Amino acid sequence: MISALATRPAARAAILGAYILLIEWTRALASTFPGAAVPAVLLGGSALALAAIGFPPAQLGLGTSRLGLRILGGLALAAVLLLPAAVRADAAPILPASLALTAVTISVAQELAFRGALYAALDEVGGAPLAIVGSTAAWTAAHALSHPPAFLGAVAAAGLLLALWRWACRDLVAPIIGHVIADLAL
């Protein structure tokens, strides 16, 4: 079956998208039970990261060449993601330090899943436009259960920004760094 999927990019992308959404929605549901939020994030994050298995690092946008640029890009993305909250500092909750590990886990896992594996799978099917739109749509849908509807516009815009960076720079390191810093701060 795995070899059959390898020869059918569309089927692989569809299954990957369904898997990622299933994990994210299950995580959102599990988080509603008292005391389950942190285990759900850690387990869900690990399951999400599994989506990247089988993809070469280069196809995921991972690598160490031009690391300075990648890191700098990550810092710039973090600055953009956090700017609205920073301007209104009195309206910005800060993530408790005790949740730092879970925040790092889920942000890395989400980048590997959405802008890494799913982006690469969709890119094979329909090129960059499908990869950008598809990964952003899946990212937004994945947050539909866990976020109030009012936030989904900002979630979608953040997903689009990270996906466009992934396309423009063929890089996933910067989205990972930007996402991790944003999640650590808020």
Added chain:
Amino acid sequence: MRRPALVAAAASVYLVAAWMVAPGFYDGFAPQQPYAWTSPPPQLALGNVAPRSGHAVFNVIGGVSDAGSVFTDDGCPLNCSPQAVIGFLPGAFDATGKTSVTVDIKPVSTFPSPTGLHFSTNVYLISANAPVRPDKAANLELRYSDQVPAPSFMYLAVDANGQWKPIGGSESQQFILQTTTSQLGYFSAGYAGNATNSPAGTSQLLPIAVAVLILGVLVAGVPLAIVRRRRAGDSDEGEDEDDDQDDEAPSGPTRST
């Protein structure tokens, strides 16, 4: 320049979208449902929606009212708590001669003056057409915004001319204060005016952190851009040694490919 321009455009779109809903993109842990204020603090006025009411009817069988809860219909998604919830035990009401008891929760903008108090929530008028029995106190929960100072106590004023009095309160869940009451009337959660409650989980570190990020990008970006430009110039003179075709290598946001 098409790619950098698209990234810049996406960043602009994000900034606008995130500005519409505080605090913007907020992912690792789900954000709280935005608090619906009757009178929002100035920094939260943008996008504020009017808070909603709650209503319930409890059947009375053999003089004993049913157990149940009344909550505000705040249109919550899956993991959101209503802004006000009150739960009643079986027989909580003195319902002699009634077949049902009606309970209403209404957010109100006219209420007894909270002299010396700062409220962190709306004021809710909770009323019923039968009194609560003193030995069957109701359980009251008020959710407060994560963007204002956390309340210390729940307060009650029994009528429009009454005085506010503290009725206790403990945090049953994050951003939810809980207490019990055997009286109905005006309820809110807040803290004494001479207390110095800090905003719930907020910090002034964030603007500093973002300023440092921006400064870091500028300070490190300028030399990097100069080095890249020089390398690109050298490559143009000789054979191109760039690895543009290599998927692994980022082209950088300033490059058009």
